[in-house]
Amino acid sequence: MSDHPLNIERNLAVVHQRIRQTVERTGRPTDSVKLLLATKTVHPELIAKAIAAGELLIGENKVQEFRDKDPVLKDLPVRRHFIGHLQSNKVKDVLKYADLIESLDRSDIAEALHRRLDATGRNLEVMIQVNTSFEKSKFGIDPGEVFQFIQELRKYPTLKVTGLMTIGLFDADPEKVRPSYTLLRYLRDEIIAENLLPAETFRELSMGMSGDLETAIEEGATIVRVGTAIFGQRIYPDSYYWNEQTPLL
Numbered sequence: 409m410s411d412h413p414l415n416i417e418r419n420l421a422v423v424h425q426r427i428r429q430t431v432e433r434t435g436r437p438t439d440s441v442k443l444l445l446a447t448k449t450v451h452p453e454l455i456a457k458a459i460a461a462g463e464l465l466i467g468e469n470k471v472q473e474f475r476d477k478d479p480v481l482k483d484l485p486v487r488r489h490f491i492g493h494l495q496s497n498k499v500k501d502v503l504k505y506a507d508l509i510e511s512l513d514r515s516d517i518a519e520a521l522h523r524r525l526d527a528t529g530r531n532l533e534v535m536i537q538v539n540t541s542f543e544k545s546k547f548g549i550d551p552g553e554v555f556q557f558i559q560e561l562r563k564y565p566t567l568k569v570t571g572l573m574t575i576g577l578f579d580a581d582p583e584k585v586r587p588s589y590t591l592l593r594y595l596r597d598e599i600i601a602e603n604l605l606p607a608e609t610f611r612e613l614s615m616g617m618s619g620d621l622e623t624a625i626e627e628g629a630t631i632v633r634v635g636t637a638i639f640g641q642r643i644y645p646d647s648y649y650w651n652e653q654t655p656l657l
C-alpha cells in the first residue's frame with residue numbers, strides 16, 4: 409500500500425491508457441471494451457467524482473451498498489451493474505437499483521426476478537456468471553452446465569441475456585488466469601454457434617480486473633471490471649465478497 413493520496417483522475421487515465429493500448433495492439437475496434445468501476449467499499453462521493461470525470465458504468469457486489477450509496481448516485485448519469493452473489497431475499501431490492509445483473513447463476517433467482525419483472529411489465533438485462541476456474545469456493549455455474557441453464561432461462565422471457573461474466577482463477581499471474589478467460593470466450597462463441605442465443609444481443613464478455621485486464625482484453629473481454637487500480641486497496645479481503653463461507657467482519 410502506498411502513502412500517495414488517491415488521485416482518481418490520474419488512476420482513471422492510467423487504466424484507460426492500458427485498455428486503449430491493448431485494444432490497439434490486438435487490433436480490436438476502438439470502443440470495443442467498456443470500463444466498469446468495481447466500487448465495493450468505495451465512498452459514494454468518490455464514485456461521483458469518477459462519474460464527473462466521464463465514467464459511465466459501475467458495479468456493486470452487495471445490494472446494501474447500492475442502497476447506501478443511492479442518495480448520492482441516483483440522479484447521476486451512470487449505469488449500475490450488480491456483480492455480486494445474489495440471495496433470494498435481495499431480489500426485490502436489487503431490481504430497484506441495478507440496470508443489469510452480471511452474476512446470474514441460479515434458476516430459482518432467475519424465476520424470482522422474472523416473477524417480479526413480469527408483474528411490473530419490465531425487462532432486465534442479465535449476464536450469466538460462469539465458474540471458469542473450477543474452484544469450489546467461487547460462485548458461478550459450471551462451464552458444462554451453461555447450455556442447459558440458457559435453455560432453462562427461456563421460461564423467463566423478461567430476462568434478456570446479453571453475455572457471460574467470470575471472475576477467473578484467483579492468481580496474481582495473468583498467464584495462470586488466461587485459461588479462464590479463453591474458456592469464457594469459447595463458451596460465448598459456442599452458444600452463438602449452436603443458435604442458443606443471437607450474436608446481435610448476446611455478445612458481452614465481462615472479465616478482467618486490475619491485475620490482468622490486458623490478458624482479458626486479449627482473450628476478447630468487452631467489459632473489464634476494475635477497482636483497486638482506480639480506488640486503491642480495499643480493507644476487506646475479496647473472500648468477503650466472493651466466497652460462500654463469508655467471514656463475519
Ligand SMILES: *Cc1c(COP(=O)(O)O)cnc(C)c1O
Nearest residue numbers: 446491617618633634635636637
Ligand atoms: C472487486 C471486484 C473486481 C475488481 O477487482 P480489482 O482487483 O480491485 O480490480 C472485479 N469483479 C468483481 C466481481 C469484484 O468483486
